[in-house]
Amino acid sequence: MKAAVTFLLHFTFIFSIIQARSIISQPHALRSFKVNDTQNVGSCSYTVSITSSCYSPRYTRDQISISFGDAYGYQVYAPRIDDPRSRTFESCSTDTFQISGPCTYQICYVYLYRSGYDGWKVDTVTIYGHYTRAVTFYYNAFIPNNLWFGFDLCHGTSASSTSIRIM
Incomplete structure (x- = not known):
């Protein structure tokens, strides 16, 4: 009986951790997101690879922007990475972009912005920085229209979360 209770408590604890991680690791929409495009003059270059889902429309003519950064307020912003x-x-x-911006510490957030009528589903966004480790964010989601949508794992979230992989 004692072994069964111990097993049940252990199972419940592990299940609650898995459930909490799945809630934290989902991309989310932001009603407001301040983009600091005046800060974007910098001496660091980033390679950003974005994989579109096979469930996405064949192609999109929507306008796509990206913003990513670190926990210290350094933000990289590219207002239009689309080219219909x-x-x-x-x-x-998979589309790959070279984006310049301020030098960051470890990248821990990324947001995408879509404006248009075609729709677009993203699988992953991987960001390679010269001075930071590569990081992959797992979206597997349609990007809502006219909203910043993504991840902010900078504040108190473990880097071992299922939605982010630091290489």
Whole structure:
């Protein structure tokens, strides 16, 4: 009986940790997000790879922006990374961008912004920085229209969360 109670308590504890991580690790929308585009002059270069889901529309003509940064307030912002003429963000594809901005510490948040009518589903966003380790954010979600949507794992969230991998 004592072993069964111990097992049940252990199972309940592990289940609550898994459940908490799945809640924390989901991307979320922000009603307001302050983009600091005047800070974007900097000497660091970032490579950003974005994988569009195979469940995304064949391609999107929507306007796509990205912002990412660290826990110390350093923010990198790219107002338009889309290019409908070159068919960026086709379904089942990966697009890679070179973005310049201020040098950051370890990147722990990323938000995408979409404006348009086509829709777009993102699988992953991976950011490679010159002075930081590469980090992958797992979206697997449609980006809502006219909202910043993403992750903020800077404040009190473990880097071992299921939605972020630091390499």
